[in-house]
């Protein structure tokens with residue numbers, strides 16, 4: 324029988340390191356891939372930007388997209404390709420476009436997750452538009468900022484309602500600081516959120532399909548040290564809460580690839596930032612955890628492409644709401660949401676696919692991440708980010724952390740068991 328050809332597209336912006344690793348490993352991994360009695364020939368290429376006819380076909384089976392959140396031509400091409408050509412993309416572009424960080428807070432409050440108290444504030448100032456004055460004069464209520472500050476309590480965090488890479492995030496300790504931050508916020512619409520401080524732990528849980536990786540995170544450290552390299556720092560119960568929380572959020576919003584930041588205080592994990600559907604994928608921040616990401620990405624994209632997994636074009640929140648309306652404890656509730664997530668991600672079928680068809684990934688990855696190609700990928704990324712006199716030192720640092728991963732984890736399957 325003829326081989327079945329599948330095409331994977333990488334829709335990229337400034338990414339350097341992870342595509343090099345993904346492409347190199349993909350070629351080795353799929354040299355002899357069979358599915359359903361047929362050889363599967365996998366091609367991978369980088370998606371280019373050009374004019375397109377809305378009716379033109381799409382050659383990809385799956386697109387791994389990193390551009391949609393800010394580059395509209397690619398976003399509109401992707402939306403056309405889903406609607407007209409049945410493309411599978413991670414992540415759902417409509418959801419990415421319309422569900423801001425603010426909406427993600429609302430949704431997870433509705434599902435009963437312990438999101439800190441949060442207010443939304445109208446903007447301090449406006450770009451003038453035709454109907455603005457009439458609207459504000461009639462309907463904008465004067466409000467007392469200190470009263471809102473008292474309701475939320477101090478410390479609090481003020482941050483743009485749409486998120487955005489730590490831009491415009493301010494810790495607020497008292498009413499004066501609140502006023503200063505609001506005055507400085509300009510035309511941005513801001514959320515004011517109760518701080519979870521002090522916290523006992525800060526975890527960033529990255530989800531890719533049903534796969535998760537829980538990373539101990541230190542937001543106060545320099546960028547290259549924020550992702551800590553601790554292992555086994557969570558109790559199994561805590562790990563499960565974080566995993567279920569992340570899968571709930573990702574399945575709810577149709578995000579295959581997203582990260583969830585949660586803070587532990589008095590035994591409760593509070594998610595505070597979980598609309599990050601273009602998660603950091605660079606070796607310069609992930610270092611030790613970078614191989615996991617590449618492996619998880621390979622597994623999920625190949626599963627989607629080889630088994631022709633259908634993308635859910637609509638979100639369908641009703642099953643989640645039905646669980647929310649039951650009288651369940653938080654862990655039980657999370658487990659019930661996660662069950663919906665597993666159904667949507669087809670976790671069992673995925674696990675089976677990985678076992679049957681990708682068993683050689685661990686060995687290939689172990690070799691690859693110690694190779695000169697890997698070192699060069701690190702070097703290229705570091706050279707793009709660091710001043711020339713630091714390039715060698717930081718290349719060595721990140722490469723050595725990847726080697727540490729090889730020593731500690733590389734010879735075993737990944738902790739999440741795929």
Ligand SMILES: Nc1ncnc2c1ncn2[C@@H]1O[C@H](COP(=O)(O)OP(=O)(O)OP(=O)(O)O)[C@@H](O)[C@H]1O
Pocket residue numbers: 439480482486487488489490492516517518519520542584586595596
């Ligand atoms: N409610 C909170 N309690 C405690 N710390 C908070 C809270 N909200 C934000 N922070 C702190 O501020 C940082 C940035 O806030 P947040 O993650 O919401 O914004 P962001 O713009 O999405 O940042 P990034 O893109 O880097 O994740 C957090 O990593 C955390 O250290």
Ligand SMILES: [Mg+2]
Pocket residue numbers: 584596
């Ligand atoms: Mg954040």
